[in-house]
Amino acid sequence: MHIAEGYLPPEQAAAWFVVSAPFVVHGSRALVRQIRTDPDSKLLLGAAGAFTFALSALKIPSVTGSSSHPTGTGLGAVLFRPPVMSVLGSIVLLFQALLLAHGGLSTLGANIFSMAIVGPWVAYGSYTMVRRAGGGLGPAVFAAAALGSLATYGVTVAQLALAFPDPASGIAGALAKFGGIFAVTQIPLAISEGLLTVLVVRLLSRTSRDDLRRLGLLRPAAEVRA
Amino acid sequence: MRRFSWVNLLLLFAVLLLVVMPLAFGLGSGEEPFSGADALAEQAIVDDHPDYQPWFSPIYEPPSAELESGLFALQAALGAGLLGYYFGVARTRQRQRDAAGWQRG
Numbered sequence: 001m002h003i004a005e006g007y008l009p010p011e012q013a014a015a016w017f018v019v020s021a022p023f024v025v026h027g028s029r030a031l032v033r034q035i036r037t038d039p040d041s042k043l044l045l046g047a048a049g050a051f052t053f054a055l056s057a058l059k060i061p062s063v064t065g066s067s068s069h070p071t072g073t074g075l076g077a078v079l080f081r082p083p084v085m086s087v088l089g090s091i092v093l094l095f096q097a098l099l100l101a102h103g104g105l106s107t108l109g110a111n112i113f114s115m116a117i118v119g120p121w122v123a124y125g126s127y128t129m130v131r132r133a134g135g136g137l138g139p140a141v142f143a144a145a146a147l148g149s150l151a152t153y154g155v156t157v158a159q160l161a162l163a164f165p166d167p168a169s170g171i172a173g174a175l176a177k178f179g180g181i182f183a184v185t186q187i188p189l190a191i192s193e194g195l196l197t198v199l200v201v202r203l204l205s206r207t208s209r210d211d212l213r214r215l216g217l218l219r220p221a222a223e224v225r226a
Numbered sequence: 227m228r229r230f231s232w233v234n235l236l237l238l239f240a241v242l243l244l245v246v247m248p249l250a251f252g253l254g255s256g257e258e259p260f261s262g263a264d265a266l267a268e269q270a271i272v273d274d275h276p277d278y279q280p281w282f283s284p285i286y287e288p289p290s291a292e293l294e295s296g297l298f299a300l301q302a303a304l305g306a307g308l309l310g311y312y313f314g315v316a317r318t319r320q321r322q323r324d325a326a327g328w329q330r331g
Contacts, residue, residue: 002264006280007271047312054305057298059262061248065255068263100297101284102264156267164271164278177274181266188248192241199237200309202230207316210323 001071001114001156001182002096005104008163016159017109023117027086034084041080044204044211048076049088051200056092056115060192062185070193071152074145075200077120078127079215089116114155123148137217141201146194153186 008016035042055072062068076085090112096102103111123144130140157178166173205212212218254260271278288294 004264004268004280005284006282007268010281043312043315047309050305050308050312052305054302054309057301057305059298060245061254061260063248063253065248065253065259066263066266067260095301097284098286099288100294100301101287104282104284106282160267160271164275167274177270178267181270182263185263188244192244195237195241195244199234202234202237203313204316206230207313207320209320211316 001068001111001153002093002103003107003110003156003159005097005101006106007104008107008110008159010106012159012163013106013109015109016107016113020109020112020117023083023086024090024112027083027090030081030083031087034080038214041211041215044208045076045080045084045088048079048085049091051075051197052085052088052092053095055193055196056096060189062188064185066181066185068153068182068185068189070189070196071115071119071149072193072197073115073119073152074123074127074141074148074193075197077123077148078141078144078201078217079212082117082120082124085120086112086116089120092116110159111156114152114159118155119148119152122151137201137205138198142194142198144194145197146190149190149193150183150186153182157182 031045034045052072052075055070057069059067059069071089073085073089076088090108093103093108093111093115097104097108097111126147127140127144130143131137135143157175160178161171161174164174165171166177169176201217205218209218213220248254248260288297
């Protein structure tokens, strides 16, 4: 989902910065508030960031014969809400843009929008819907991580299609083309990401019961199993 | 082993299976099998819009593919390391809490 450096026309690159900026600013405030009101959750916050950091570095082969990487933003979105995750995701993207020439500074706004904003919000929305429908913690976390990952790549496809409409078939053709490159590739990866995130939350439900209760993932007492 | 551990192992195994399957069935395609989707998208843009000039280039680019993969490994190692540290701390903390509750109990 990393749009390469310089691969968005300047106006569009700028527009994505304008769209993303308020989310990241609001997210920074939310992050500071989280640390202030609940200092005990600091370490878990670091762990959620570390999860994204590790997962987004892993290129994994897919059924389409190409490879791509998970985003790892579902965990943080479910634990700490999407605004906080938008900051953590932006830090990861900045690291990759500066040191790895992966993604880029000019396309940072667009990449933040897909991976650090839409992904986490879709993840959080999916989690909430499954829980409200009476689903357990495990299925809800799986839906969050998998759908968040898919949504991130869906946004990248739309961004590229807008910037580079197909010469013959226009934006619709470009949607199909970039969709073929990203979306199908991401399906098995999204499943893997969902399963891994469920695994981490299961472990957390053992080691960090109090944190999960405070963050509202587990009900006070009882319901230990994910 | 208890059910908790079994389910965890099963989850890990399913992820491994999903990762290995495309390789085992030789689904790789194109000149360089399993090349990155990001690079494929870049290539698609270059192919269909030959007159598009990237107007900004990376400030720093790892000089070789080896060094780049090293930096990716560093990123994964830092992430996994911190995550492992967290679980170590959290597990110990929970045990001490449980033990304290037991004594009081």
